[in-house]
Amino acid sequence: MNTGIHLPTLLMLSVALNVLIGALLWWIYHLRGQQPCFRLWALACAAFAGGSLLAAARELVDAPFVTGFVALAFLGLSPLLVLMGLQSFARLPLRRQRLFRRAALGAFAVYLLLIGATFLPAPTLSRGVTALFSALVFSIAVYRLSVIATQIQLPVRVLQVLFTVHGILMMSQALVITVDFLGSGVPGLDTLLRVILINHILLATGTALALPLMAFSVSENRLRALAERDSLTGLYNRRSVLREGARAFSKARAGNSALAVLMLDLDHFKRINDQWGHSIGDEVLRFVARTLEDELRDNDIVGRVGGEEFIAVLPLAPGEDFTHIANRLLGAISRHGSEIRGRHMALSASLGGILMSPKHRSLADMLQEADIALYTAKNKGRNRAEFPENTEQPAVV
Numbered sequence: 001m002n003t004g005i006h007l008p009t010l011l012m013l014s015v016a017l018n019v020l021i022g023a024l025l026w027w028i029y030h031l032r033g034q035q036p037c038f039r040l041w042a043l044a045c046a047a048f049a050g051g052s053l054l055a056a057a058r059e060l061v062d063a064p065f066v067t068g069f070v071a072l073a074f075l076g077l078s079p080l081l082v083l084m085g086l087q088s089f090a091r092l093p094l095r096r097q098r099l100f101r102r103a104a105l106g107a108f109a110v111y112l113l114l115i116g117a118t119f120l121p122a123p124t125l126s127r128g129v130t131a132l133f134s135a136l137v138f139s140i141a142v143y144r145l146s147v148i149a150t151q152i153q154l155p156v157r158v159l160q161v162l163f164t165v166h167g168i169l170m171m172s173q174a175l176v177i178t179v180d181f182l183g184s185g186v187p188g189l190d191t192l193l194r195v196i197l198i199n200h201i202l203l204a205t206g207t208a209l210a211l212p213l214m215a216f217s218v219s220e221n222r223l224r225a226l227a228e229r230d231s232l233t234g235l236y237n238r239r240s241v242l243r244e245g246a247r248a249f250s251k252a253r254a255g256n257s258a259l260a261v262l263m264l265d266l267d268h269f270k271r272i273n274d275q276w277g278h279s280i281g282d283e284v285l286r287f288v289a290r291t292l293e294d295e296l297r298d299n300d301i302v303g304r305v306g307g308e309e310f311i312a313v314l315p316l317a318p319g320e321d322f323t324h325i326a327n328r329l330l331g332a333i334s335r336h337g338s339e340i341r342g343r344h345m346a347l348s349a350s351l352g353g354i355l356m357s358p359k360h361r362s363l364a365d366m367l368q369e370a371d372i373a374l375y376t377a378k379n380k381g382r383n384r385a386e387f388p389e390n391t392e393q394p395a396v397v
């Protein structure tokens, strides 16, 4: 079977690309505060390029130790360095990182022993060992990726596919070589190995390109979370909830649909801090955030806008009564908040709620009225909700 691909050209192209990407990763390593994953991935590219060059030199020079054993050592090291980079990128606790590094070094030592033991009597078998080792490393890398980040789907999925296909390819190579070694004979072995090699080269180059893409997407996500989220509760911060709320306001106006704004403030929160300490106070704030998330829907917009003050912007279905939702929230807070981390406390909140009407020109108008309603709720004794446009519906908590 003619693959139609000139292998030496493809090999040289891939070596050149890996050297270039490796240099880029090394540069990024220095630019980005020496994040170790970039150095490890740069070294992985170098190991792949070096191993490929040495293996290719087999045709030109008669130095089997260098073009065989050393080349295979580099080619096995390359996926291991990719995995070590992923491990470091995942920001695991230091103890687990150290444990993994030791396990990786141990596995590499065993690998070197195996290729060393098989190289002289059966050089082809040592290539099978490299393939098997790479397949194992790729399987672990697929698992590691699934744990890394759940928010950024695409680049992680691309890498997972690359690793999976690469793992399967390497496993097939190991199987083909073993079957042939055991004397069963594989028809067209050379062509088969050549096809596997071509795909191996393409996949390795693809991985080198996808790794920085994945790293940047994750960093971008982390930065965005820092800029948009309240670090204590994970809810939107003031800026984001106002921005998203304003968007929902415009959408509701344009679509002539209903929208409500709720402003919620915990009652006597200072007393909780004073009595139980700040860390329990923080726990209470996290509890309220979780309660809001659980009680509200996915398309509702919720944020923490001050110490113990929260805002929710609720797009409503036709005819939906938002006062029920508001009272349900207050009920959930006082019911489930009676015990936090084993401490009995009478947690409650006050709420001001407002329904969008034609007089509101912006979200700010609604917030202003919701704030006044909240103030009224506090003045009327707290633990209640006030709705200026719905005064016939008393707040029941």
Ligand SMILES: Nc1nc2c(ncn2[C@@H]2O[C@H](COP(=O)(O)OP(=O)(O)OP(=O)(O)O)[C@@H](O)[C@H]2O)c(=O)[nH]1
Residues within 6 Å of the ligand: 232, 265, 266, 267, 268, 269, 270, 271, 273, 277, 278, 279, 280, 281, 282, 285, 306, 307, 308, 378, 382
């Ligand atoms: N634990 C914790 N406390 C905070 C945080 N931000 C603000 N606070 C505290 O929240 C308390 C707010 O107190 P006040 O504004 O007097 O409000 P309050 O005690 O809830 O009284 P009312 O709102 O009138 O019912 C202060 O003690 C702040 O120190 C935070 O992030 N964590």
